[in-house]
Amino acid sequence: MKNYLTSESVCQGHPDKLCDYIADSILDACLAVDRYSRVACEVMATKGKIIVAGEITSNNRVYLPGIVRTALGASGYDPKDFSISIHVHTQSPDIAAGVDTAIEVRETLSAAGELGAGDQGIVYGYATNETHSGIPIPLELSHRICRSLDDHRNFGTIRGIWSDGKAQVTVEYEDGIPKRIDTIIVSVQHTEDKYLDLLKNEIINLVIRPACKELPIDADTQILINPSGKFVEGGPAADTGLTGRKIMVDTYGGLARHGGGAFSGKDPTKVDRSGAYMARFIAKHIIAADLAERCEVSISYAIGKADPVAISVDTFGTGKHHDGDLTRVVQHTFAMRPTAIIDELSLRSPIYGHTAWYGHMGNSLYPWEHIFPAYLSALKGALHHDH
Secondary structure (H helix, E strand, O other): OEEEEEEEEEOOOOHHHHHHHHHHHHHHHHHHHOOOOEEEEEEEEEOOEEEEEEEEEOOOOOOHHHHHHHHHHHOOOOHHHOEEEEEEEOOOHHHHHHHHOOHHHHHHOOOOOOOOEOOOEEEEEEEEOOOOOOOOHHHHHHHHHHHHHHHHHHHOOOOOEEEEEEEEEEEEEEOOEEEEEEEEEEEEEEOOOOOHHHHHHHHHHHHHHHHOOOOOOOOOOEEEEOOOOOOOOOHHHOOOEEOOOOHHHHOOOOOOOOOOOOOOOEOOOOHHHHHHHHHHHHHHHHHHOOOOOEEEEEEEEOEOOOOOOEEEEEOOOOOOOOHHHHHHHHHHHOOOOHHHHHHHOOOOOOOOHHHHOOOOOOOOOOHHHOOOHHHHHHHHHHHHHHO
16 A cells, blocks of 8 residues: 655754754753753744743853854854844743652652653654664655755855755655655755756755665656745745744654654753653664564653653554553653653753754764663563563
């Protein structure tokens, strides 16, 4: 049986990604001067204006306008073209009290030190064996195309393009296995004098073909380059950007469930970020242990409570054990309290800036993407003991 799955990615200068990158650059700067900083930073970008708002609580100050200007430059924009407005305050004392001391600690009057979840919510982690990175191949290819566009722009090997752009890839599956690329759509902002036929040729030969080596394009693959026609005006001047509007680009391309919480600009006490990373970490280990071909891990939290209120594993019928058995083993193998997640994945380090580009999942540099043999052994050992 054939079906078609589609995912998209965006380039560094896409207005929403610009906002994500600014927010995570601010987070990194705060963590660099105080690793216990609390940050919930939102950014809006529109023509000639950057607006930063939210909560920042830190023992040391950072110069936010300077961070914004540096992020603008790194995203392909001239900082001089933007005015910057800052509207931040400290974290609500009510929220801080619940996060600083988990309900489990408060109820038992034991020594403090266990963080409560920074919010209620559901997080999902997903992994598949169809790619080395463990993310679905339509998203993997979309990320590669956007990364390549940015590289060619930065290195000057494709001239006359700007940093706003996006890619979308549709893959044809047969009996759950990716067989061919059905459609590729690429849109990239360009200069007024860019010859569009040349641009199409450059993108197909320098970007698309190298990015799609594992699943090559064929005679029937439809390739659309800037299908709207000219794309001269772009970036925040053409489309207002906001943090948290590209959550499918950030995760699994819409091919797995999502709890709805955005990542960028949030410190790791916010479980809609750290919990999602742990759920991905667990799902990757289940795939790496060869216990399933696809795996989705769901974790639910209550604000101020350290222990999750619910955990489940879904292998979509591909698991070598019952999902209930996998869920039980995961509960005993992985620590999912916020403090444990932060320590396990080293989340108080300033590592977040580049997560805004090309997805938070699938990059081997990120600690939640690492595979630990001890966890593989623990999973297999516990399942063997059960049977």
